[in-house]
Amino acid sequence: MSLNRRQFLQTAAATTAGLRLGPHLFAQPRYDLVITGGRVIDPSLRLDAVRDVAIAGGAIQAVEPSIAASAERTLDARGKIVAPGLIDVHTHAGRVKDxxxxxxxxxxxxxxxxxxxxxxxxxxxxxxxxxxxxxxxxLINIGRAGILPGGDTMDLARADVVAARDAIAGNRDVLVGVKARLSRDVCGNNDVEVLRRAREVVSPFNLPVMIHMGQTMSPIDQIMDLLRPGDIVTHMFAPPPNSLVDDNGRIRPGVLAARRRGVWFDVGNGRTGHLRWDTVDQIMQAGFWPDSFSTDWTPEGRTTQVLDFPNVLSKGLLIGMPLDAIIARATLNPSRMFEVFRDRGTLNVGAPADVAILELRDGSFEFVDNYGNTRIGKQRLFPSATILGGRFVS
Ligand SMILES: [Zn+2]
Known part of the structure; x- marks a missing residue:
């Protein structure tokens, strides 16, 4: 074999540099991060299989059985679940700075x-x-003074349409709808009127209403009649009076009609009055699954009942839902509920690289409803690591 001078110099330079400096300096790593060997569950891709996930430039670049290309960093996810980053549509995370x-x-x-x-x-x-x-x-509370121990809108004057509209108009970049808490201990007899006013608040902005149901004075069907496509019913597992099921365990007709026209039904775990195991059983037995799981997260809930979003999702396993159906209700479905999440809830190539790495542990785990009733589950999801926009956060 004979080399001309130029070929010789190139080969020599490559060999020397390669020996001295290692291969990495020849080219930048192809990816910023590769998550290897995890069980990727992404309902948006109908995927539940062991895959590597490659990330660069803050976006998903590849989801493949094996990714060999170089990466700045790799994260070993063997034995763990790799899901799109979780989206929680009912929290009170804005209450505290951290x-x-x-x-x-x-x-x-x-x-x-x-x-x-x-x-x-x-x-x-x-x-x-x-x-x-x-x-x-x-979401802005329709009660102008917010959540009050004596009831947000027990005094109907607090359901102030003009004040709420002005607040939305002044904060369009953050406020994306209105929340109306309709339980009797929050608004007494005012439920239907409060909801009517909530509708009035959002109508010029074309934004959704989220209602907090459970123990209302008015029948649930009457309340459902006021909901439109894109509105959200939270605390869907709230026990009677006025739960989603009638005394015979059948889903009420107004509830079925609301779902048919595009009203979303959300879990909203919380701590008081929102979830009782026997009501959960009735609603699940009627085949009326939630559209979304959510925590109703508060600093207090972090220590009891709610704990964290993966714990709330574990309750889905307890009530008989398959894992991929649960993940869908914390990723894909919520991404459809609010515009801000429209490109999220997926590991599709090109999507922002938001990833939740979870651990599904076997054992004996206590799950308490809002009434002190305990059930034991054999599995629980735990948070393991989070990637936000391609960056490893914990
Ligand atoms: Zn809440």
Whole structure:
């Protein structure tokens, strides 16, 4: 074999440099991060299989059985679940400064603060939500003084349409709807009127209403009649009076009609009055599965009942839902509920690289409803690591 001078010099230079400096300096690593060997569950791709996930430039670049190309960093996810970053549509993360970061560490790469404050006190949670590292928005409480121990809109004057509209108009970048809490201990007899006013608030903005159902004075069908496509019913597992099921365990007709026309039904775990195992059983036996899981996260809930979003999702396993169906209700479905998440909830190539790495542990785990009833589950999901926009956060 004979080489001309130019070929010789190239070969020599490559060999010397290769020996001295190693291969990495010849070219930048192809990817910023590769998550290897995890069980990737992404309902948006109808995928549940062991895959590598490659990330560069803050976006998903490849999801393949094996990715050999070089990466700045690799993350061994063997034995773990790799899912799109979780989206929690009912939290109160805006209530405390470190709320968004705590949720992010639990795998929550997008959240909605659902009505922590009304028009009068909106500035503080708006600032927290704006400063959140992950995409986040907020619903304004129709009660202008926010959540009150005596009831947000027990005094109907607090359901102030003009004040709420002005607050939305002044914070269009953060406020994406209105929250109306309709239980009797929140608004007494005013439920239907409060909801009517909530509708009035959002109508010029074409934004959704989220209602907090459960123990209302008015029958649930009457309330459902006022809901439109894109509206959200949270606390769907709330026990009677006025739960989603009638005394014979059948889903009420107004509820079925609401789902048919595009109203979403959300879990909203919370701590008081929103979830009782026997009501959950009835609703699940009727085949009426939630569209979304959510925590109703608060600093208090972090220590009891709610704990973290993966814990709330584990309750789906307990009530008989397959894991991929549960993940869909914390990723794909919520991405359709609010515009801000439209390109999220997926590991599709090109999507922002938001990833939740979870651990599904076997054992004996206690799950308490909002009434002190305990059930034992054999599996629980735990947060393991979070990637936000391609960056490893915890
Ligand atoms: Zn709430």
């Amino acid at each position: 709320g968004p970061l705590i949720c992010l560490r639990d795998g929550v790469t997008g959240f909605i603060d659902a009505g922590s404050q009304g028009a009068d006190g909106i500035a503080a949670p708006v600032a927290v939500v704006k400063a959140a590292p992950q995409p986040a928005k907020m």
